[in-house]
Each structure stands twice: as C-alpha cells, then as structure tokens.
Amino acid sequence: MKYLIQIxxxxxxxxxxxxxxxxxxxxxxxxxxxxxxELASSGEFVASEALADISMAKRVTxxxxxxxxxxxxxxxxxxxxxGFYLVDVEGEQRAVEIAARFPEAEFGLIEVRPVLxxxxxxxx
Amino acid sequence: MSDAVRALRDAAPSALAVLVRRYGDxxxxxxxxxxxxxxxxxxxxxxxxxxSPRAWLVSVAGRRYIDQxxxxxxxxxxxxxxxxxxxxxxxVPAVDxxxxxxxxxxxxxxxRPAQVALTLRAVGGLTTAEIARALLVPExxxxxxxxRAKARIxxxxxxxxxxxxxxxxxxxxxxxxxxxLIFTEGHTASSGESLARIDLSxxxxxxxxxxxDAAPDASGETTGLLALMxxxxxxxxxxxxxxxxxxxxDEQDRDRWDRAMIDEGVSLVTEVLDRAPIGPYQLQAAIxxxxxxxxSTEATDWIEILGxxxxxxxxxxxxxxTLGRIVALAMVEGPEAGLAALDRAExxxxxxxxxxxxxxxxxxxxxxxxxxxxSTDAASLAFAEAARRTLNGPEQRYLASKAEALxxxx
Numbered sequence: 001m002k003y004l005i006q007i008x009x010x011x012x013x014x015x016x017x018x019x020x021x022x023x024x025x026x027x028x029x030x031x032x033x034x035x036x037x038e039l040a041s042s043g044e045f046v047a048s049e050a051l052a053d054i055s056m057a058k059r060v061t062x063x064x065x066x067x068x069x070x071x072x073x074x075x076x077x078x079x080x081x082x083g084f085y086l087v088d089v090e091g092e093q094r095a096v097e098i099a100a101r102f103p104e105a106e107f108g109l110i111e112v113r114p115v116l117x118x119x120x121x122x123x124x
Numbered sequence: 125m126s127d128a129v130r131a132l133r134d135a136a137p138s139a140l141a142v143l144v145r146r147y148g149d150x151x152x153x154x155x156x157x158x159x160x161x162x163x164x165x166x167x168x169x170x171x172x173x174x175x176s177p178r179a180w181l182v183s184v185a186g187r188r189y190i191d192q193x194x195x196x197x198x199x200x201x202x203x204x205x206x207x208x209x210x211x212x213x214x215x216v217p218a219v220d221x222x223x224x225x226x227x228x229x230x231x232x233x234x235x236r237p238a239q240v241a242l243t244l245r246a247v248g249g250l251t252t253a254e255i256a257r258a259l260l261v262p263e264x265x266x267x268x269x270x271x272r273a274k275a276r277i278x279x280x281x282x283x284x285x286x287x288x289x290x291x292x293x294x295x296x297x298x299x300x301x302x303x304x305l306i307f308t309e310g311h312t313a314s315s316g317e318s319l320a321r322i323d324l325s326x327x328x329x330x331x332x333x334x335x336x337d338a339a340p341d342a343s344g345e346t347t348g349l350l351a352l353m354x355x356x357x358x359x360x361x362x363x364x365x366x367x368x369x370x371x372x373x374d375e376q377d378r379d380r381w382d383r384a385m386i387d388e389g390v391s392l393v394t395e396v397l398d399r400a401p402i403g404p405y406q407l408q409a410a411i412x413x414x415x416x417x418x419x420s421t422e423a424t425d426w427i428e429i430l431g432x433x434x435x436x437x438x439x440x441x442x443x444x445x446t447l448g449r450i451v452a453l454a455m456v457e458g459p460e461a462g463l464a465a466l467d468r469a470e471x472x473x474x475x476x477x478x479x480x481x482x483x484x485x486x487x488x489x490x491x492x493x494x495x496x497x498x499s500t501d502a503a504s505l506a507f508a509e510a511a512r513r514t515l516n517g518p519e520q521r522y523l524a525s526k527a528e529a530l531x532x533x534x
Contacts, residue, residue, distance in 0.1 A: 001515075002260075043238065043269030046261055088261050090235055118517040120364045121308065123356075124372045124488070 002046065002115035003095035005085040005102070010078050013107045028103070035101060039087060044098075050083035079109065086115070125326075128168035131177045136161060136249025137334070139181035141221030143189065144284045150228065151274040153189055154246050160185035161249055222247070222338040224286055226331075230299040231273075233280045238273040239302045240309070241266050247334070248327055258322035259309070293343070300349050300405065303332050307353050325360070329353050344400025347392050348409050354389035355412035358382040370522040374421035386416045404440040407432050411448070426455035443480045447489050459497040466490055484513035488523060495530065504530035 009017075020028065032050075039045035054077075058069040074080070082104075089095050092114070099110045125133075136157065143153040160181050174180040229243040241259075244250045252270065256263040287295045310325025332350045341347050362376035371377075393409040400406070411432045418424035433449035446469050454462025466489065470481045480486050491506035507527035514520050 040264070041268060041272065043241070043265050043272055045265055045268075088237070088259075088265065090237060114515050116517045116520065117515055120368060120370055120518040121310070121516060123359065123363060124370050124519055124522055 001091055001095075002086060002088050002117075003092070004113050004115060005087065005095065005099045006081060006111040006113065007083045007085075007102055007104050008079045008109040008111070009082040009104070010080075010107060010109060013104055013109060031103070035085075035098075039085070039098070044087045044089050044094075046086040046088050048083070048085040051081060054080050126169060128173050129165065131173045132161060132164050132168060132181075133249035133330070135177035135181055137222045137225050137247045139178045139185065140246055141225050141284075142178070142182050143185055144225075145221060146186070147189060148284065149189075150284055151278055152192060153185070154270075154274060156185040156189035156192060157181065158245065158251065159188045162251055165251070221284070222334060224284060226299055226335055226338070227287055227295050228277060228282070228284065229273075230295065230302050231277050231280060231282065232295070232298065233276045234273050236302070236305065238269045238276075239298075240306055241269040242273045243302055243331070244306065244327065245270055248331055250322065250327070254322045258324050296339075296343070296346070299335070300332075300345060303328050303335070304349060304353075304405075306331070307356075310357075325353070325357050329357060341396075342400070343403055344396040345403040345405045347396040347400070348403055348405030348407075351389045351392040351396070351409035352405050352412055354385045354392070355409055355416050358385035358389065358416060364518070368518065369525075370518050372522070373415065378419065381416065386413075389413060390417065402435065402439070404436060407436045407439065411436075421455075424455070426452050430456050443483060444485070446480060447483075447485055451489060451492075454493055454496070459493040462493045463490070463497065466493065482513075484510045484515075484523075487513060491523075491526065495526075500530050500533050504528075 017025070017028070036045065036048060039048075054072075054074045057074055058071065061068045061070070085098070087095060087098060089098070092112070095112050099105065099112045102110050104110050139160075140154060140157045143157060144150050147153055163184060164177075164181060168174070168177075226243070226247055229246050230239045234242070241255055244255045244258075245252065250258075252267050253263050256266040259266065286292070307325050307328035310323060310328060329350070332346065332353060336346050336350050339346065358381050359373075359376065361382065362378065362380040363371060365371055389409065390413050393406060393413050396406055397410065411429055414425055414429050414432070430449065430452040433445060433452050437445050437449055450462050450465045450469065453465055466486070470486070472480075487506050487510035491503050491510055494500075494503035494506055504527050507523050507530065511520050511523035511527060514523060
C-alpha cells in the first residue's frame with residue numbers, strides 16, 4: 001500500500017525553525033536524512049522531496065490565449081506544503097507510525113493519505 | 125510469455141535449490157542465481173534455450189557464486205579456502221526442493237511485502253527490475269526488500285530444510301496467503317497498458333501450480349486456491365471495456381470468459397471437495413465456479429451460493445464474507461431482505477460491525493440493493509459515498525458513474 005505523507009509548515013513552525021542556530025538546523029536536516037536512510041533500508045522508500053519556498057511558486061493558467069504563469073498570491077495561506085514522502089508499506093498503521101516521527105507532528109502538520117491504485121482489479 | 129522466458133522461470137527454483145543444497149549459503153546463492161537469470165534472459169532468446177535449462181543455470185550461477193566467494197576470500201587474504209570450493213561435479217539430485225524454497229521465502233520473520241518480493245525472485249525467477257515494474261516501486265526498494273529479507277532469514281538461523289511437521293501446516297497456509305496476495309496484486313490488462321508489464325496474476329497461477337505439483341495437498345487448500353485463481357482470472361477479458369472502465373459481473377459478456385480456465389478450475393474444485401476436508405479457498409472456488417457456469421446473473425444458482433457463503437461464514441468469518449452472503453441473500457429473498465441483513469450486520473456487536481460500516485464495499489452493496497429496491501435517491505448517495513471511500517481508481521470511476529446516472533433519473 002502506498003501512502004503520501006505530507007509535511008506542512010505554519011507560521012509557528014516556521015518561526016521555530018528560523019530561531020534555530022545553524023548547528024541545530026544541520027541536526028534537523030540530518031534527522032530527516034536518517035528517516036530517508038531507514039526507509040530505504042527497510043524497502044519502504046519510494047520518493048521524498050523538500051519543496052522550495054512558496055515565493056518561488058507559480059500559478060499556471062492555460063487558455064486559448066496561451067499559458068500564463070503568475071506569482072501568487074499565496075502569502076495569505078497559513079499552512080503550506082513543505083515536503084512529502086511517498087512510502088510503500090504494509091498498511092495504514094505503519095504509515096502513521098512513520099508520519100509520527102516527523103517533528104512537525106507536534107504541531108499537527110502531518111497528513112497521511114492513501115494513494116489511489118489505478119489497476120483494474122477484481123469484480124464489481 | 126516467450127518460450128525462453130517460460131523455460132527460464134520454470135527452471136529457476138529447482139536450479140536455485142540445487143545450488144543452495146550444494147553450497148548451503150542461500151543469501152549468496154540467490155544473488156548468483158539472479159545474475160545467471162539476467163544473463164539467460166539476454167542469451168536464450170538470441171541463441172536458443174539450452175537442452176537442460178536447469179543445468180545451464182546451475183552451472184552459470186555456480187561459477188558466479190565461486191567467483192564471488194573467491195573475491196571475498198581474496199579480500200580477506202584467505203586464499204587457502206578457495207581451493208576447497210572447486211565445484212565437485214555432483215549430479216543434480218532427484219529430490220525436488222521447490223517446496224523447501226517456497227517455504228523459506230515465506231518465513232514468518234518476514235513482513236508480507238518482503239515475502240512477496242522474495243518469492244517472486246527466488247521461486248518465480250523474476251528479475252528485481254521486473255518485480256519493481258510490477259509493483260510500481262523503484263528497483264532499489266525491491267532490491268532492499270530482498271536483501272533485508274535474506275538477512276532476516278539468516279538471522280533466524282533457519283537452514284535450507286523442510287520445517288518441522290508441527291510447523292508445516294501454518295507455513296503452508298502463510299505461503300498460500302502470499303500467493304493469493306500476488307494474484308490480487310495482478311492487473312486486469314486494459315487497453316494501452318504497457319506490454320512490458322509483468323502479469324502478476326499469471327505469475328501467481330504459475331507459482332501456485334508449481335506448489336500444487338511439488339507438494340501433496342492433504343488440506344485440499346492449495347488445490348482450492350489454484351481453482352479459485354483460475355475461476356477468477358477466467359473472467360478477466362470481460363471485466364473491463366475497451367476504454368478500461370470496469371464492467372460489473374452481471375453486465376459482463378460471458379462469451380469472453382475463458383472456457384479452458386473455467387473447465388480446469390471446475391474439475392479441480394470438484395475433485396478436491398470430494399477428497400479433502402472443506403476449507404475457505406475451496407469454498408471461495410466453489411462460489412466462483414457457480415458464477416462461471418451460469419449463463420447469466422438470473423440463471424445463477426443463488427441458493428447454492430448462499431449455502432456456500434453460510435459455510436464460509438462459519439469456517440472463516442470476515443467482513444467480505446458477510447457482504448458476499450448478504451448479496452446472495454438479496455438475490456434469493458429480494459433486496460429488502462438484503463438491506464435488513466446489512467443493517468443487522470452493521471449493528472452487530474461482535475467487532476466486525478464497525479469495520480463493516482466503514483468499508484467502501486459495504487456502501488457499494490447498500491447502493492446496489494437500494495437501486496434494486498427502487499430507492500433511487502438513497503442509492504445515488506450510497507454510490508457516491510462508496511466512490512469517496514474506495515482506494516482503487518477504476519472502481520471509483522465506476523461507482524461515481526453509477527451515482528451520477530441515478531441522480532439524472534430523478
């Protein structure tokens with residue numbers, strides 16, 4: 001079963017991260033890397049990425065007139081997607097167990113969502 | 125599947141078993157066999173299948189294994205050991221170790237995904253890349269599952285031997301479970317789907333057939349499982365339309381069902397019900413057989429199906445069995461009786477109740493029964509709820525389209 005673990009940030013979690021010293025931030029990155037390594041060695045890792053700052057995001061609109069990529073506005077959004085893990089695990093319980101290990105879980109900023117299986121299986 | 129690929133996959137487990145018997149090191153032998161399989165999959169289609177595929181694999185994998193041990197030994201500066209490793213031309217033993225290999229891959233210390241990956245590679249003769257494509261995960265993930273699984277088996281201290289007699293039944297049951305899981309992981313081919321995609325349902329049938337041939341089946345459940353797979357897979361071509369949309373059982377073009385598979389499945393299940401104690405896979409196969417032998421939904425012997433579900437509910441109760449029984453009951457006694465039974469099952473305090481209420485299939489069954497009883501609005505809402513809850517894309521489209529069609533009737 002594949003699950004997407006979405007990691008959000010909010011003003012509170014961002015302020016805390018920014019208050020960290022460079023050493024503390026380095027420890028933070030090492031902590032995530034440790035989770036990556038562990039998931040890779042348990043054979044549960046599919047993909048993970050951290051996302052660039054929201055100011056780099058473009059909203060894309062396509063119409064007959066062509067494609068327009070415009071900046072925001074995203075600033076009023078309080079909770080922003082900061083990164084994700086795609087894992088392939090035995091079941092929801094295990095996905096939740098992994099998700100609980102991210103520091104953002106203390107702020108209630110982690111979402112676990114099952115991935116739709118696109119294969120046509122079984123009879124309906 | 126080409127002849128070369130078939131020959132290779134068929135020979136793989138017994139070749140690996142020979143190697144493990146000879147050198148005792150399952151972990152390294154399995155790696156060596158994987159290299160031999162990759163070499164064979166390049167050579168055989170080009171140069172033809174060797175006279176004895178198994179001997180070819182044993183010889184090539186044996187060389188890889190010795191090379192590997194030699195280089196390890198060299199690294200540790202213990203050349204002396206290598207001299208002892210010259211292959212003694214042991215004849216290939218007559219005893220079939222395929223079952224031992226099967227059971228080792230489904231070792232209880234391993235999680236299900238690891239058992240699936242290891243079984244497909246060590247017994248199924250698939251490459252890591254093929255398994256990764258079939259499971260839609262990165263190759264490195266599958267490789268890691270396999271090497272970790274082998275490390276766990278080593279740590280458990282279990283050698284390459286048959287489990288003790290008192291463990292055997294439980295191990296065989298776990299193995300059947302893994303094979304069924306591989307089967308249900310399988311895709312119904314839809315138009316435009318990549319041909320390079322490994323067909324896991326076909327692989328599961330092949331492996332179950334191998335198990336069926338390799339081991340006496342006192343419980344009758346391996347035969348039951350093989351019959352169930354054949355009788356289910358027989359309907360595959362009719363299960364999706366040209367656009368890949370699901371076609372429900374009662375609307376399927378039964379001329380497109382695979383008669384040969386049905387005949388084989390029916391004869392297997394008939395034979396086993398006569399000779400063995402009754403078991404859950406046999407009962408599920410018997411239910412599938414009743415469907416497969418009917419000319420239409422109306423012509424289906426629902427009384428027979430209801431009776432089989434009642435037996436199954438006693439032998440192996442579970443939410444899916446409860447739902448199956450309710451569908452059959454509704455076909456025998458009418459949708460109102462089915463809806464009443466569904467309400468009772470959901471209120472049931474025995475623990476399966478709450479689980480049942482949350483499952484998307486419960487909503488789908490309720491929706492179908494409401495539709496048949498003429499409660500169009502309620503049916504539409506129930507189909508929409510079922511669509512929201514399913515984790516399967518094609519099923520979601522089917523359920524949502526039912527909800528939409530009923531909405532437009534109003």
